[in-house]
Amino acid sequence: MASMLDGCTPWPEEFVDHYWAAGHWRGNTLDNLLRGWALQYGPRTALVHGASRLTYAQLNRRVDRMAAGFRGRGLRPGMRVVVQLPNVPEFVVTAFALMRAGLVPVFCPLSAREPEVPELVRAAQAVGYVGPSTHQDFDHTVMAAGIAARWPFLRRVFTYEAPGTESPYGGLTTDPSNCQYAPLGSLDAPPEPALPLGAGQVAFLLVSGAGVLVPRTHDDFAYQATAAARSISLTEDDVYLTALPADVDLALGAPGVIGALSAGATVVLADVTDPAVCLATLARERVTVTALTPDTARRWLDALSAAGPALSALRLAQIAGTPPDRATAERIGTALDCRVQQVFGTPEGLLTLTRPTDPDDPALATHGRPLSPDDQIRLVDADGAPVPDGTPGELLARGPHTIRGYYRAPDHDARTFTPDGYLRTGHLAHRTADGNLVVTGRRAGRT
Template identity: 65%
Template sequence: MTTTPDGHTPWPAEFVDRYWTAGYWRGNTLDDLLRDRALRYGPHTALVHGDTRVTYANLNRRVDRMAAGIRLLGLRPGQRVLVQLPNVPEFVVTAFALMRAGVVPVFVPLPYRADGVSHLVRATQAVGYVAPSTYRGFDHTAMAAEIAAREPFLRRVFTLESPDSPPPYGGGFTTDPAGCHYFPLGSVDAPPGPALAPGADRVALLFPSGGGPATPRLVPRTHEAYAYQARAAAEVVSLTRDDVYLAALPAGSDFVFGCPGIVGTLSVGGTVVLAEDADPAACLPVVERERVTVTSLSPAAVRAWLDAPGPARCDTSSLRLVQVGGAPLDRETAERIGPAWDCRPQQVFAMPEGLLVLTRPGDPDGAVLTTHGRPLSPGDEVRLVDADGEDVPDGESGELLVRGPYTARGYFRAPGENARAFTADGRLRTGVRARRTPDGNLVVAVPDRPEPAPGTLRQNEVMNGTRQLIGSGSPLEPEIGFSRAVRVGPYVAVAGTAPIGDDGATVGPGDVHAQTVRCLDIAERALEAAGASLDDVVRTRIMLTDVTTWREAARAHGERFASVRPVTTFVEVSRFIDPAWLVEVEVDAVLP
C-alpha cells in the first residue's frame, strides 16, 4: 500500500477511472467550489454568527486576502496547519484560505489539550497553529508556547484575539524564546496574487479519528472525494439556496463540515448559521430568528432541545430536517421530533474516514426510526463479514467493511496502521458491527468512530473513535484533564458525581439521602449521554464523609437499583473538595 508525498494512499487506477466515468469525481477542488459560488451568489448571505453576516462575495474576498497573507508569511503548498477554532466565521475563512494557499488544514477538536495537540503537531509536522488566544477560560496561546518549545516544526501561531488576550504572546507580532512567531489571525492579510491550481487529487484536509485525544489517527481527505461527498449529501437532503443550515455541533467535525453541513450548504448557495454550542437556550432563538431549515445534532442535544423549558416560545416551524448522529438515537426520542418541531429526523452514521450512511427524507417511518439508512453513494461497496471474513446473511450482525469514491484508502503516513485497518482489496475495516435489513438499510450496533458532538451535559460530548468523552461543562475538566464519563465500546465509566445543583449550589445541605439522589441523577444523565441507562450499571461506589450514615445513601441507591442490583461498595473518606458535600457516587456500566 503506497502513499503519495502528501501522505495519503491513492485509489488504484481502475477505481479512478470508475469514479470519473460514473460522474462521482469531476476534478473539482473545495476552493473551486467557493470561487464559483461567490460568482453566482455574491450578495447572498453565506455565513451568520450573532449579529455578523457575511455575503458570498465578502467571504471569497476574505479568503483571498488571508490566503495571500498565508503565502506572504512563508507557508508553502503541502505543509500542514492545525486549526482549533470554535464555530465562528473565522473557522470557515481560515479553512478555505489555507486550502486556497495549498496548505492543508488539520481540524482539531476544541477539547484537545497539550497531549493531543502535541501529537498532531508531531504526526503532521505542522508548521502552524490557529486557535483563540483564550477560549472559555483556557489559554490556547500558553499551550501553543509550551508545545513550540518542544516541537521544532511549529513556528507560527495565529491567534483569534479577544479583549482579554493574555500576555506575553497574545495580541501582537511577537516571537517567543523558542523562536515561534505569534500573529493575530486578523493580521494575516495581503493583496491577492495569482491563483494557485492545486490538483483535485491532492489532500484537502485532515480529520483526527480514533485512538483518543492523546494519539488520534489522521484521515486525509482529497478535494475531489470530499467535494463529491458534500455534493451528494446535499442532493440527498434536497438542499437549495433557500436553505439555512445551523452548525451547532463542532464545525471541524466531518458530520458538520461535509455531511452535507457547511460545505454542502455553501455548494448550493445556502446560508450557514454558526452557533458556538448546541445549548437550546442559545440555539432555539436562532432557529426562530434566522428561519433555520436544517441542522445536525447528537441524540443528547436533541433531548436537551426537546426538554428545554418554554420551547413553545420559539418558533421552530421553519425546520424541515434534523440530522441526528454521533451516537445511537433511541426510538422514543426519534418519535418526539416530528410532533415537537413538525419535521422529520434523519438518522446519520458518519466516519471521518468517509463512510456516510443515512436515511432518506422519503423513507418510511419505520426505517427512519429504527435504522441508519443506506450508504450515501451507489459507488459504496459495503460488506458485512464474520470473524473469518465471510459475508453474513441479511439480518445477522457482522463487521462493516467498505470502500468507495469518498472513503479514504489509508491513514496519514501510517503504513503499520493501514496494514491492520484496510483489507488487501482496499476496504476499510470500520471496527463497527452492523446488520442489513431485508429492504437494504443498515442498523449500526455501536458506532466506533463517531464525530465530535455535544451531549446533554451542557452540550460538551466529544467523540474520538472508540472513545466517547462526555463533559459536564465544568471549567475544571480541561484544567484537571478529566471527563464526566467515558465510553469505550460497550463499557461506560462515570466519574465521582457530587451533589451539585444546576445553579452550582450544593443540593440538600446536611441531607445524605437528598445528596445521594442528586449524585445518581447526574450519573444517570451521563449514562444517557453515553447511550446507556441505569439498567446497564454493573458497579457503584458510594463514598461518604461519615460511613455511619450509609443507610441513608443505601436507601437512595435502592430506589434506583432494586431490580438492577449491581455490585456496590461503601467507603469512608476524610472530606471532599467542598466541605458541604457528604457523598459522591461513581458508576460503571456495560452495554449488552
C-alpha cells in the same frame, strides 16, 4: 490525478477512472468551488454568527486576502497547519484560505488539550497553529508555546480573539524558541494569483476515533458534501444551523458547512450548545436544517417549552448516533414538526443515511443506505466471512469518498484496511430485509 501528499495512499487507478467516468469526481478544488459559489450567489448571505453576517462575495474576498497573508508569512504549499477554532466565521475563512494557499489544514477538536494537541502537531509535522488565545479559561497560546519549544518545526502561531476582546499580540512577536505569534486578523494582504492546485491532492486532515490522521482529498470531499446536499434537496432557500463542532466530518460535509454552501444556502454557526440559545437562534434565523447528536436533541426537547417563537421553518433534523434512537427521533419530529434523518458517518468517509422520502419505519429505526451508488459495503464475522441479512457483522466499506489509508500510519493501515482496500470500521451493523443498515456500536476490541 495529481500526486497525493507524501505519506497518503491513493485510490487504485481503475477506481479513479470509474469515479471520474461516473461523474463523482469533477477535478475542482474546494477553494475553487467557493470562487464559483461567490460568483453564483454573491450578494446572498453565506455565514451568520450572532449579529455578524458575511455574503458569499465577502467570504470569498476574505479567503483571498487571508490566503495571501499565510503565503506572506512564509508558509508554502503542502505544509500542514493545525486549526483549533470554535464555530465562528473565522473557522470557515481559515479553512478555505489555507486550502487556497495550498496548505493542508489539520482540523483539531476544540476540546483537545495535552497530550492530544502536541501529538497531533508531531504526527502532522505542522509548521503552523491557529487557535483562540484563550477559550473557556484555557490558554491555548501557552499550550502552543509549549509545543513549539518541544517540536522545533512549529514556527507560526495565529491567535483568534472573539469580537470585543483585545489580542495579546498587537503585531508579530517571536518567543525564545523562534516561534512567531500574530493575531489571526493580521493575515490580510492583497490577493495573489491562484495557485495551480490539484483536486486529487489532500484538502485537509481530520482526526480519526483512534487518533490517527485522515487525509481527505478535494475530489472525494466535494463529492460527499454535494451528494449529501442533493440527498436532502438543499437549495439556496435553506438555512443550515451548524450545532455540532464544525471540525467533524458530519458538520463539515454531510452536508454540513460545505454542502450547504454548495447549494447557496445560509450557514448559521453556533459556538455554544446551550439549548435556550440554540432554540432562539433556530427561531430568529428561521433555520430549515440542522444536525444533532441524540443527547443534544434531548436537551433541546427538554428546553423547548421555554424557546419562545415557534420553530415552524425547520423541515429536517439529522440525528447522528449509534444505535438509532427511535424514541428521540419520534419525539423531535413531533415536537419540532419536521422530518428526521438518521445518519451514521466516520471521518474516513463512509456515510450512510436515511432519505427524507423514506417511510417512517426505516427513517426512524435504521441508518438507511450508503450515500453513493458506488459505495461498496460488506458485513463480516470475526473470520471475515459474510453474514446473512439480520445478523450483526463488522461493517466494511470502500467507495469514492472513503479513504484507502491514513496519513503516515502504515502499521494502523495494516490493521484497518483489507488487502482489497475495504475500511474495517470497527462498528457492528446488520442489514434489514429491505436493504437498510442499522449500526449498533463498536466491535469488542476495536478502537
